[in-house]
Amino acid sequence: MSVLIVGSTALDSIRTPKAQNPRLLGGSASHAAVAASFFAPVKLVGIVGEDFPRNYITLYKKHKIDLEGLQIAPGKTFHWSGEYEVNMNNRRTLETELGVFETFTPRLPQSYRQSHFVLLANIAPSLQHHVLDQMSRPKLVVADTMDLWLNIALPDLLKLLRRVDGFVLNESEAQQLTQEHNLVKAARKIHKLGPKYVIVKKGEHGAILSANGKLFVAPAFPLECVIDPTGAGDSFVGGMMGYLSTAKGSIESNLRRSMIYGSVVASFCCEGFGLNATTKVTKQKIQKRVSELEKLVRF
């Protein structure tokens, strides 16, 4: 089954201590869509400006991503520039130019509205709402977010949490949202806000799933060389949703394994700038790392 993904479609200019790369293909929806495309057909909802490079459209198409829901509007594409320190857990935003995103209203083509798997990748909660408003009853809705929305759009986000099955967020965001440092307690508080499945991303330390009163501790794939972690979280959730949409059996029986697949796609994402490494991945390479992860945690 296909996965509908809404989120940001952006140009990212990224500086690390070792290199500098302007105007890469980025954004939460781009990363999540490419990640999901290894498992399932993807329907993308987003907006870009007239300056959006033609070869990025080609790249989406190479991954068989349905672009009927991608608006091309007069104006400039959303542009983010950021800088990483040697410790890549620390990054700072240098500049954010909203461009066409300022007036974006997601419009779902008719063919998108019956999608069973919906990923509301990181974007303003009001836009995530707007996508859900246009859908028939999906089988699984998962939302991601970022600290910005906790700061400036909390009421919208809280309303959204009552409409989603799964919620994915960073450790620090979980702590901020719940005012609770302990992640087990934080997850329990988030369940009370609505979502049945709570996934807390911990970057290089993996992720934790809380569902039905049980926890799952998912490892991250240990990498020897991290080039650019931008989009790793989006790749994680994209890979996860892609895997879930095609796995046999119930969602609950596949959730843990879907996180492992998400982790693996995220690991590839970190090994290149922007989507450079992710787009070179194959199903076979993913399967190999999943097998390696299985061995890495066995005792």
Added chain:
Amino acid sequence: MSVLIVGSTALDSIRTPKAQNPRLLGGSASHAAVAASFFAPVKLVGIVGEDFPRNYITLYKKHKIDLEGLQIAPGKTFHWSGEYEVNMNNRRTLETELGVFETFTPRLPQSYRQSHFVLLANIAPSLQHHVLDQMSRPKLVVADTMDLWLNIALPDLLKLLRRVDGFVLNESEAQQLTQEHNLVKAARKIHKLGPKYVIVKKGEHGAILSANGKLFVAPAFPLECVIDPTGAGDSFVGGMMGYLSTAKGSIESNLRRSMIYGSVVASFCCEGFGLNATTKVTKQKIQKRVSELEKLVRF
């Protein structure tokens, strides 16, 4: 087989945002010895002053810890006081009074010298050396350390690394020692300094073992309530060595599982001040959490 453990035997005064507890039984050797005692007989090497409370001796004895190597010297017991923030990853030392530790020379009783399993818990590297100097060829020597020794006794520590089979250290210490932020690369650099087994502790994020070119990612037991994390790392390595010394089969075939047992004992340690929670543990409770951990990582 018994485990010989040398390290600090101290009184800890600990403040957290919720409570304050003066003069608890603490020190790396105390935590490691109690943790190891659930699996194997322990021979303790350390020093305390004449002010050392009688009931702490009783507590060691309750855990059948051999105290022939514990010197009781004129003067005061080593005293550490520290304070934790709400985020318990952040703590600061308020005061350190070395007391009898200032002139400590570990002397091994004859009955200790043939021990096959030796844990050089956190203490000055020169003292760790001094213990090894008095031993016949042990089957397994594992050393722990702390940032202080990297700062003030690096040459001693580097010499020690050529004499040990295993080395256990925190993530930040591994980064400091190797000048390498990436843990996979850091572990490889540490192997080159001597140890065959490198274990990097990541606190609530678990630990990583590097051995024979392979990695093992050990989860931490997710806790809902952390009362006082002091000694968790010592409990981890103590539980690990205790388990290893009695497990059937080769050391390498038991290393991964030993870390899981260490993780579990460390989780109990965090649930009470000082050794309060650890001393209430039973083999059965440990086994139950090990089984829970097995389920927590299964996918």
